[in-house]
Amino acid sequence: MADNIKAPSIHIPKSLADLLTEKGKDPSLRIFAGGSYIMARPFFYTDGSGDDIISITQIPELTKVSQTDRYLEAGACVTIEQLLNSGSYLMGKETFRAITSIASSMVRSQATIGGALCTPDTRFFLSCVLSTIGAQVEIRLLSKRGLKGHKITSSQMWLPVNKLYNSEGVFLYENKAILTKVRIPAKTNNIQVFRTLGNPMREMDSTVFFGFEYTPVPNGISHPNLCLAFPKNGFFQNLDFSNQLSSLSFPPDSQQIEDMAKLLEKKLEESCPSATPIQRERSRRLFVSILYQISQGIV
């Protein structure tokens, strides 16, 4: 039953050090975590590209979960379902609910945190949720030092989730780094709102992932953090916009809400030009409705 299609070889490293060495030596090896994104690409098998695969789910360092009072730390190969199981005490209810809304338990039991964050050209809901709540990720950079000796080095760093992407939503570290851990902050008194409009697998050009977090203070909100992700078309988290939002006094009147919505439209146009008109309109409406709900004390 071997088809007339190039067969890839499969590498299964048993430690992080082995993974870094193998991937460093051959950056074209395709990292395979849960495989739900890779296998769901149209023509993944039949196009015959047959890139060699490096399967990373048997690396103990990548499958561990640990907790402190302040955060939960999970390896990149922890599945989304395992994250829900271990994070139930620690995550706020809106965060927890948002993550349970991803696909179904069947897909969540296969999809890993790393896979959900590192898809090269598609942003999924987990990136929006984790970015909104200020989660951090650890990555290990792969670099070849000295062309002659092919010496492999790797360096480790922690980043906020939003630093993994550019404003077009492209993953900036494809074949340059391996995501190894994610650190999810424990619930606080902050309020979070998450929404998905559209089906991210079937309606990529109209789907909007929306995340908003703020600290409620008398007459206003502080530390607002808005994150919008459009599967194929952009990733938006804008400090300037958040600052403007925190200067708004509450409850804002409808004119102020309209002004903020216009500002959001402008910022989206500037930084996510590939977002489709329907994605921008959906984002605007979601934002306006959330502002009204906050000012009426509903969220």
Next chain:
Amino acid sequence: MKLNCTIDGTQQSMVVNANKPLNRILEELSDSFVRNHGCLDAGCGNCIVLINGAARLSCLIPAFRANGAAILTYAGFRKTRFCHDIERAYAETGIKPCSQCYASKTILIGGLLNRYDQTRASSMIKGDAENKANYSIYSRDYLEREMGINICKCTDIDDIAKVVELAYTYRRQRSGR
């Protein structure tokens, strides 16, 4: 690669490309396995099988991940008592998925009832009570999300809920619980 696994209780050994999707392997082995050549992006939900007891979209499983696994397609599942409970519930309620999605939806319901069993035995989600309630596997929301993996809209979700409830009653009666 050499793939060794059990398919519907029969030990199989074959040479396949390591990245070959399991649904293609099953299609070639058995005429009765649903063919979904039109589905290119895991979008139809008609290729569900049980792998080591857990429901999975077989098109998302490459051969190298199926090595050593016990795979149950509908052809094997239909011979089990668990499937008989579901089919009895179909007959009793008069609600039945269409021929296109029948196999997958029946396995999906089987997987869901397995989860009910596990949850009764040991609380699956430990932790915060509110989060537990939000995640309730008995909720309509949960059922809708789980069944939503199959896009066929032939059966209303409230009807599926009736089948699930009745099938679970039969399962519990049978095991004296």
